[in-house]
Amino acid sequence: MNRVQNIRVQNIQGLLRKIISSVIQPGDVVCDLTAGLGRDTLFLAQEVGEKGVVHAFDIQEIALQETKKLLSSHGLENRVILYQRNHGEVKEIVQEPIRIAMFNLGYLPGHDQEIITQGPSTLAALEGVLDLLLPGGVISMTLYRGHQGGDEEGLMVEEYLSSLNKRKYSVLRGEYINQSKGAPFWIIVQKNKGDSP
Ligand SMILES: C[S@@+](CC[C@H](N)C(=O)[O-])C[C@H]1O[C@@H](n2cnc3c(N)ncnc32)[C@H](O)[C@@H]1O
Numbered sequence: 001m002n003r004v005q006n007i008r009v010q011n012i013q014g015l016l017r018k019i020i021s022s023v024i025q026p027g028d029v030v031c032d033l034t035a036g037l038g039r040d041t042l043f044l045a046q047e048v049g050e051k052g053v054v055h056a057f058d059i060q061e062i063a064l065q066e067t068k069k070l071l072s073s074h075g076l077e078n079r080v081i082l083y084q085r086n087h088g089e090v091k092e093i094v095q096e097p098i099r100i101a102m103f104n105l106g107y108l109p110g111h112d113q114e115i116i117t118q119g120p121s122t123l124a125a126l127e128g129v130l131d132l133l134l135p136g137g138v139i140s141m142t143l144y145r146g147h148q149g150g151d152e153e154g155l156m157v158e159e160y161l162s163s164l165n166k167r168k169y170s171v172l173r174g175e176y177i178n179q180s181k182g183a184p185f186w187i188i189v190q191k192n193k194g195d196s197p
Contacts (some may be wrong), residue, residue, distance in 0.1 A: 012174075012186050013104070014178060015141040017043055019188060020100055023138050030100040031132075033087040033125050034058060034117065037109060038067030045076040054080040055094050057087040057125075063108050076155040088124030091131060099137045102130035105153060106144040110144045116149060119156035126139065130169075130189070139189040146182045154185070159191060168192060 008014050024030065026049035032041045045053045058064050064082045071077040083093060087103075103125070105117040129139055135171040143154045161171045170192055175185035 005144045024097040026125035029053045029096045032056040033103045035067045036063050038070035042066050042070050057083045090125050091128035098132045099134050100138040103141040119153040133191045135193045137191050140185040144184045180184040
């Protein structure tokens with residue numbers, strides 16, 4: 001029997017990756033909506049295998065350069081298509097059904113903290129990937145509240161996702177209740193296989 005090992009609740013990204021690993025299949029098409037330094041893109045490229053495709057978006061050239069560099073150092077650039085585009089345009093760019101979409105919101109670590117994800121385009125991207133998601137497919141989101149606009153964006157995302165039909169989607173939110181109110185939190189959306197009761 002397969003066992004999930006080494007869960008560290010302290011590490012949101014690690015926790016979300018465990019969930020994604022249990023859903024993703026070799027040859028899948030998946031999306032990283034916020035490529036940033038490329039760590040999630042690299043993880044997805046490793047998980048989809050040599051026949052899979054990762055569509056990775058970022059509005060900043062420096063982010064795509066960093067992502068490309070990281071992928072090249074692992075010999076995985078061929079599995080990834082990079083777009084210097086607003087992720088709100090995902091539906092115009094990606095045409096195939098996807099199994100996974102990852103969002104890691106906020107700003108690029110170590111760079112301009114004024115270039116941040118924004119509620120309206122984040123919602124447009126969410127709508128886009130919800131339409132593309134396969135039954136059983138998962139959207140993971142990491143949200144931050146410490147920067148300007150982070151709270152508002154989080155509220156917009158929560159309001160939108162809490163209105164989804166529960167027969168079609170399961171939406172789960174996780175947060176640290178022993179940390180400050182500004183600590184990051186996560187949301188997982190899964191498209192149910194068939195209608196749930
Ligand atoms: C927290 S970082 C992502 C970290 C990344 N997932 C990693 O593994 O390193 C957020 C990224 O979102 C990007 N971003 C902000 N607004 C965006 C938009 N509208 N469309 C696409 N990317 C955006 C920023 O440029 C930044 O690189």
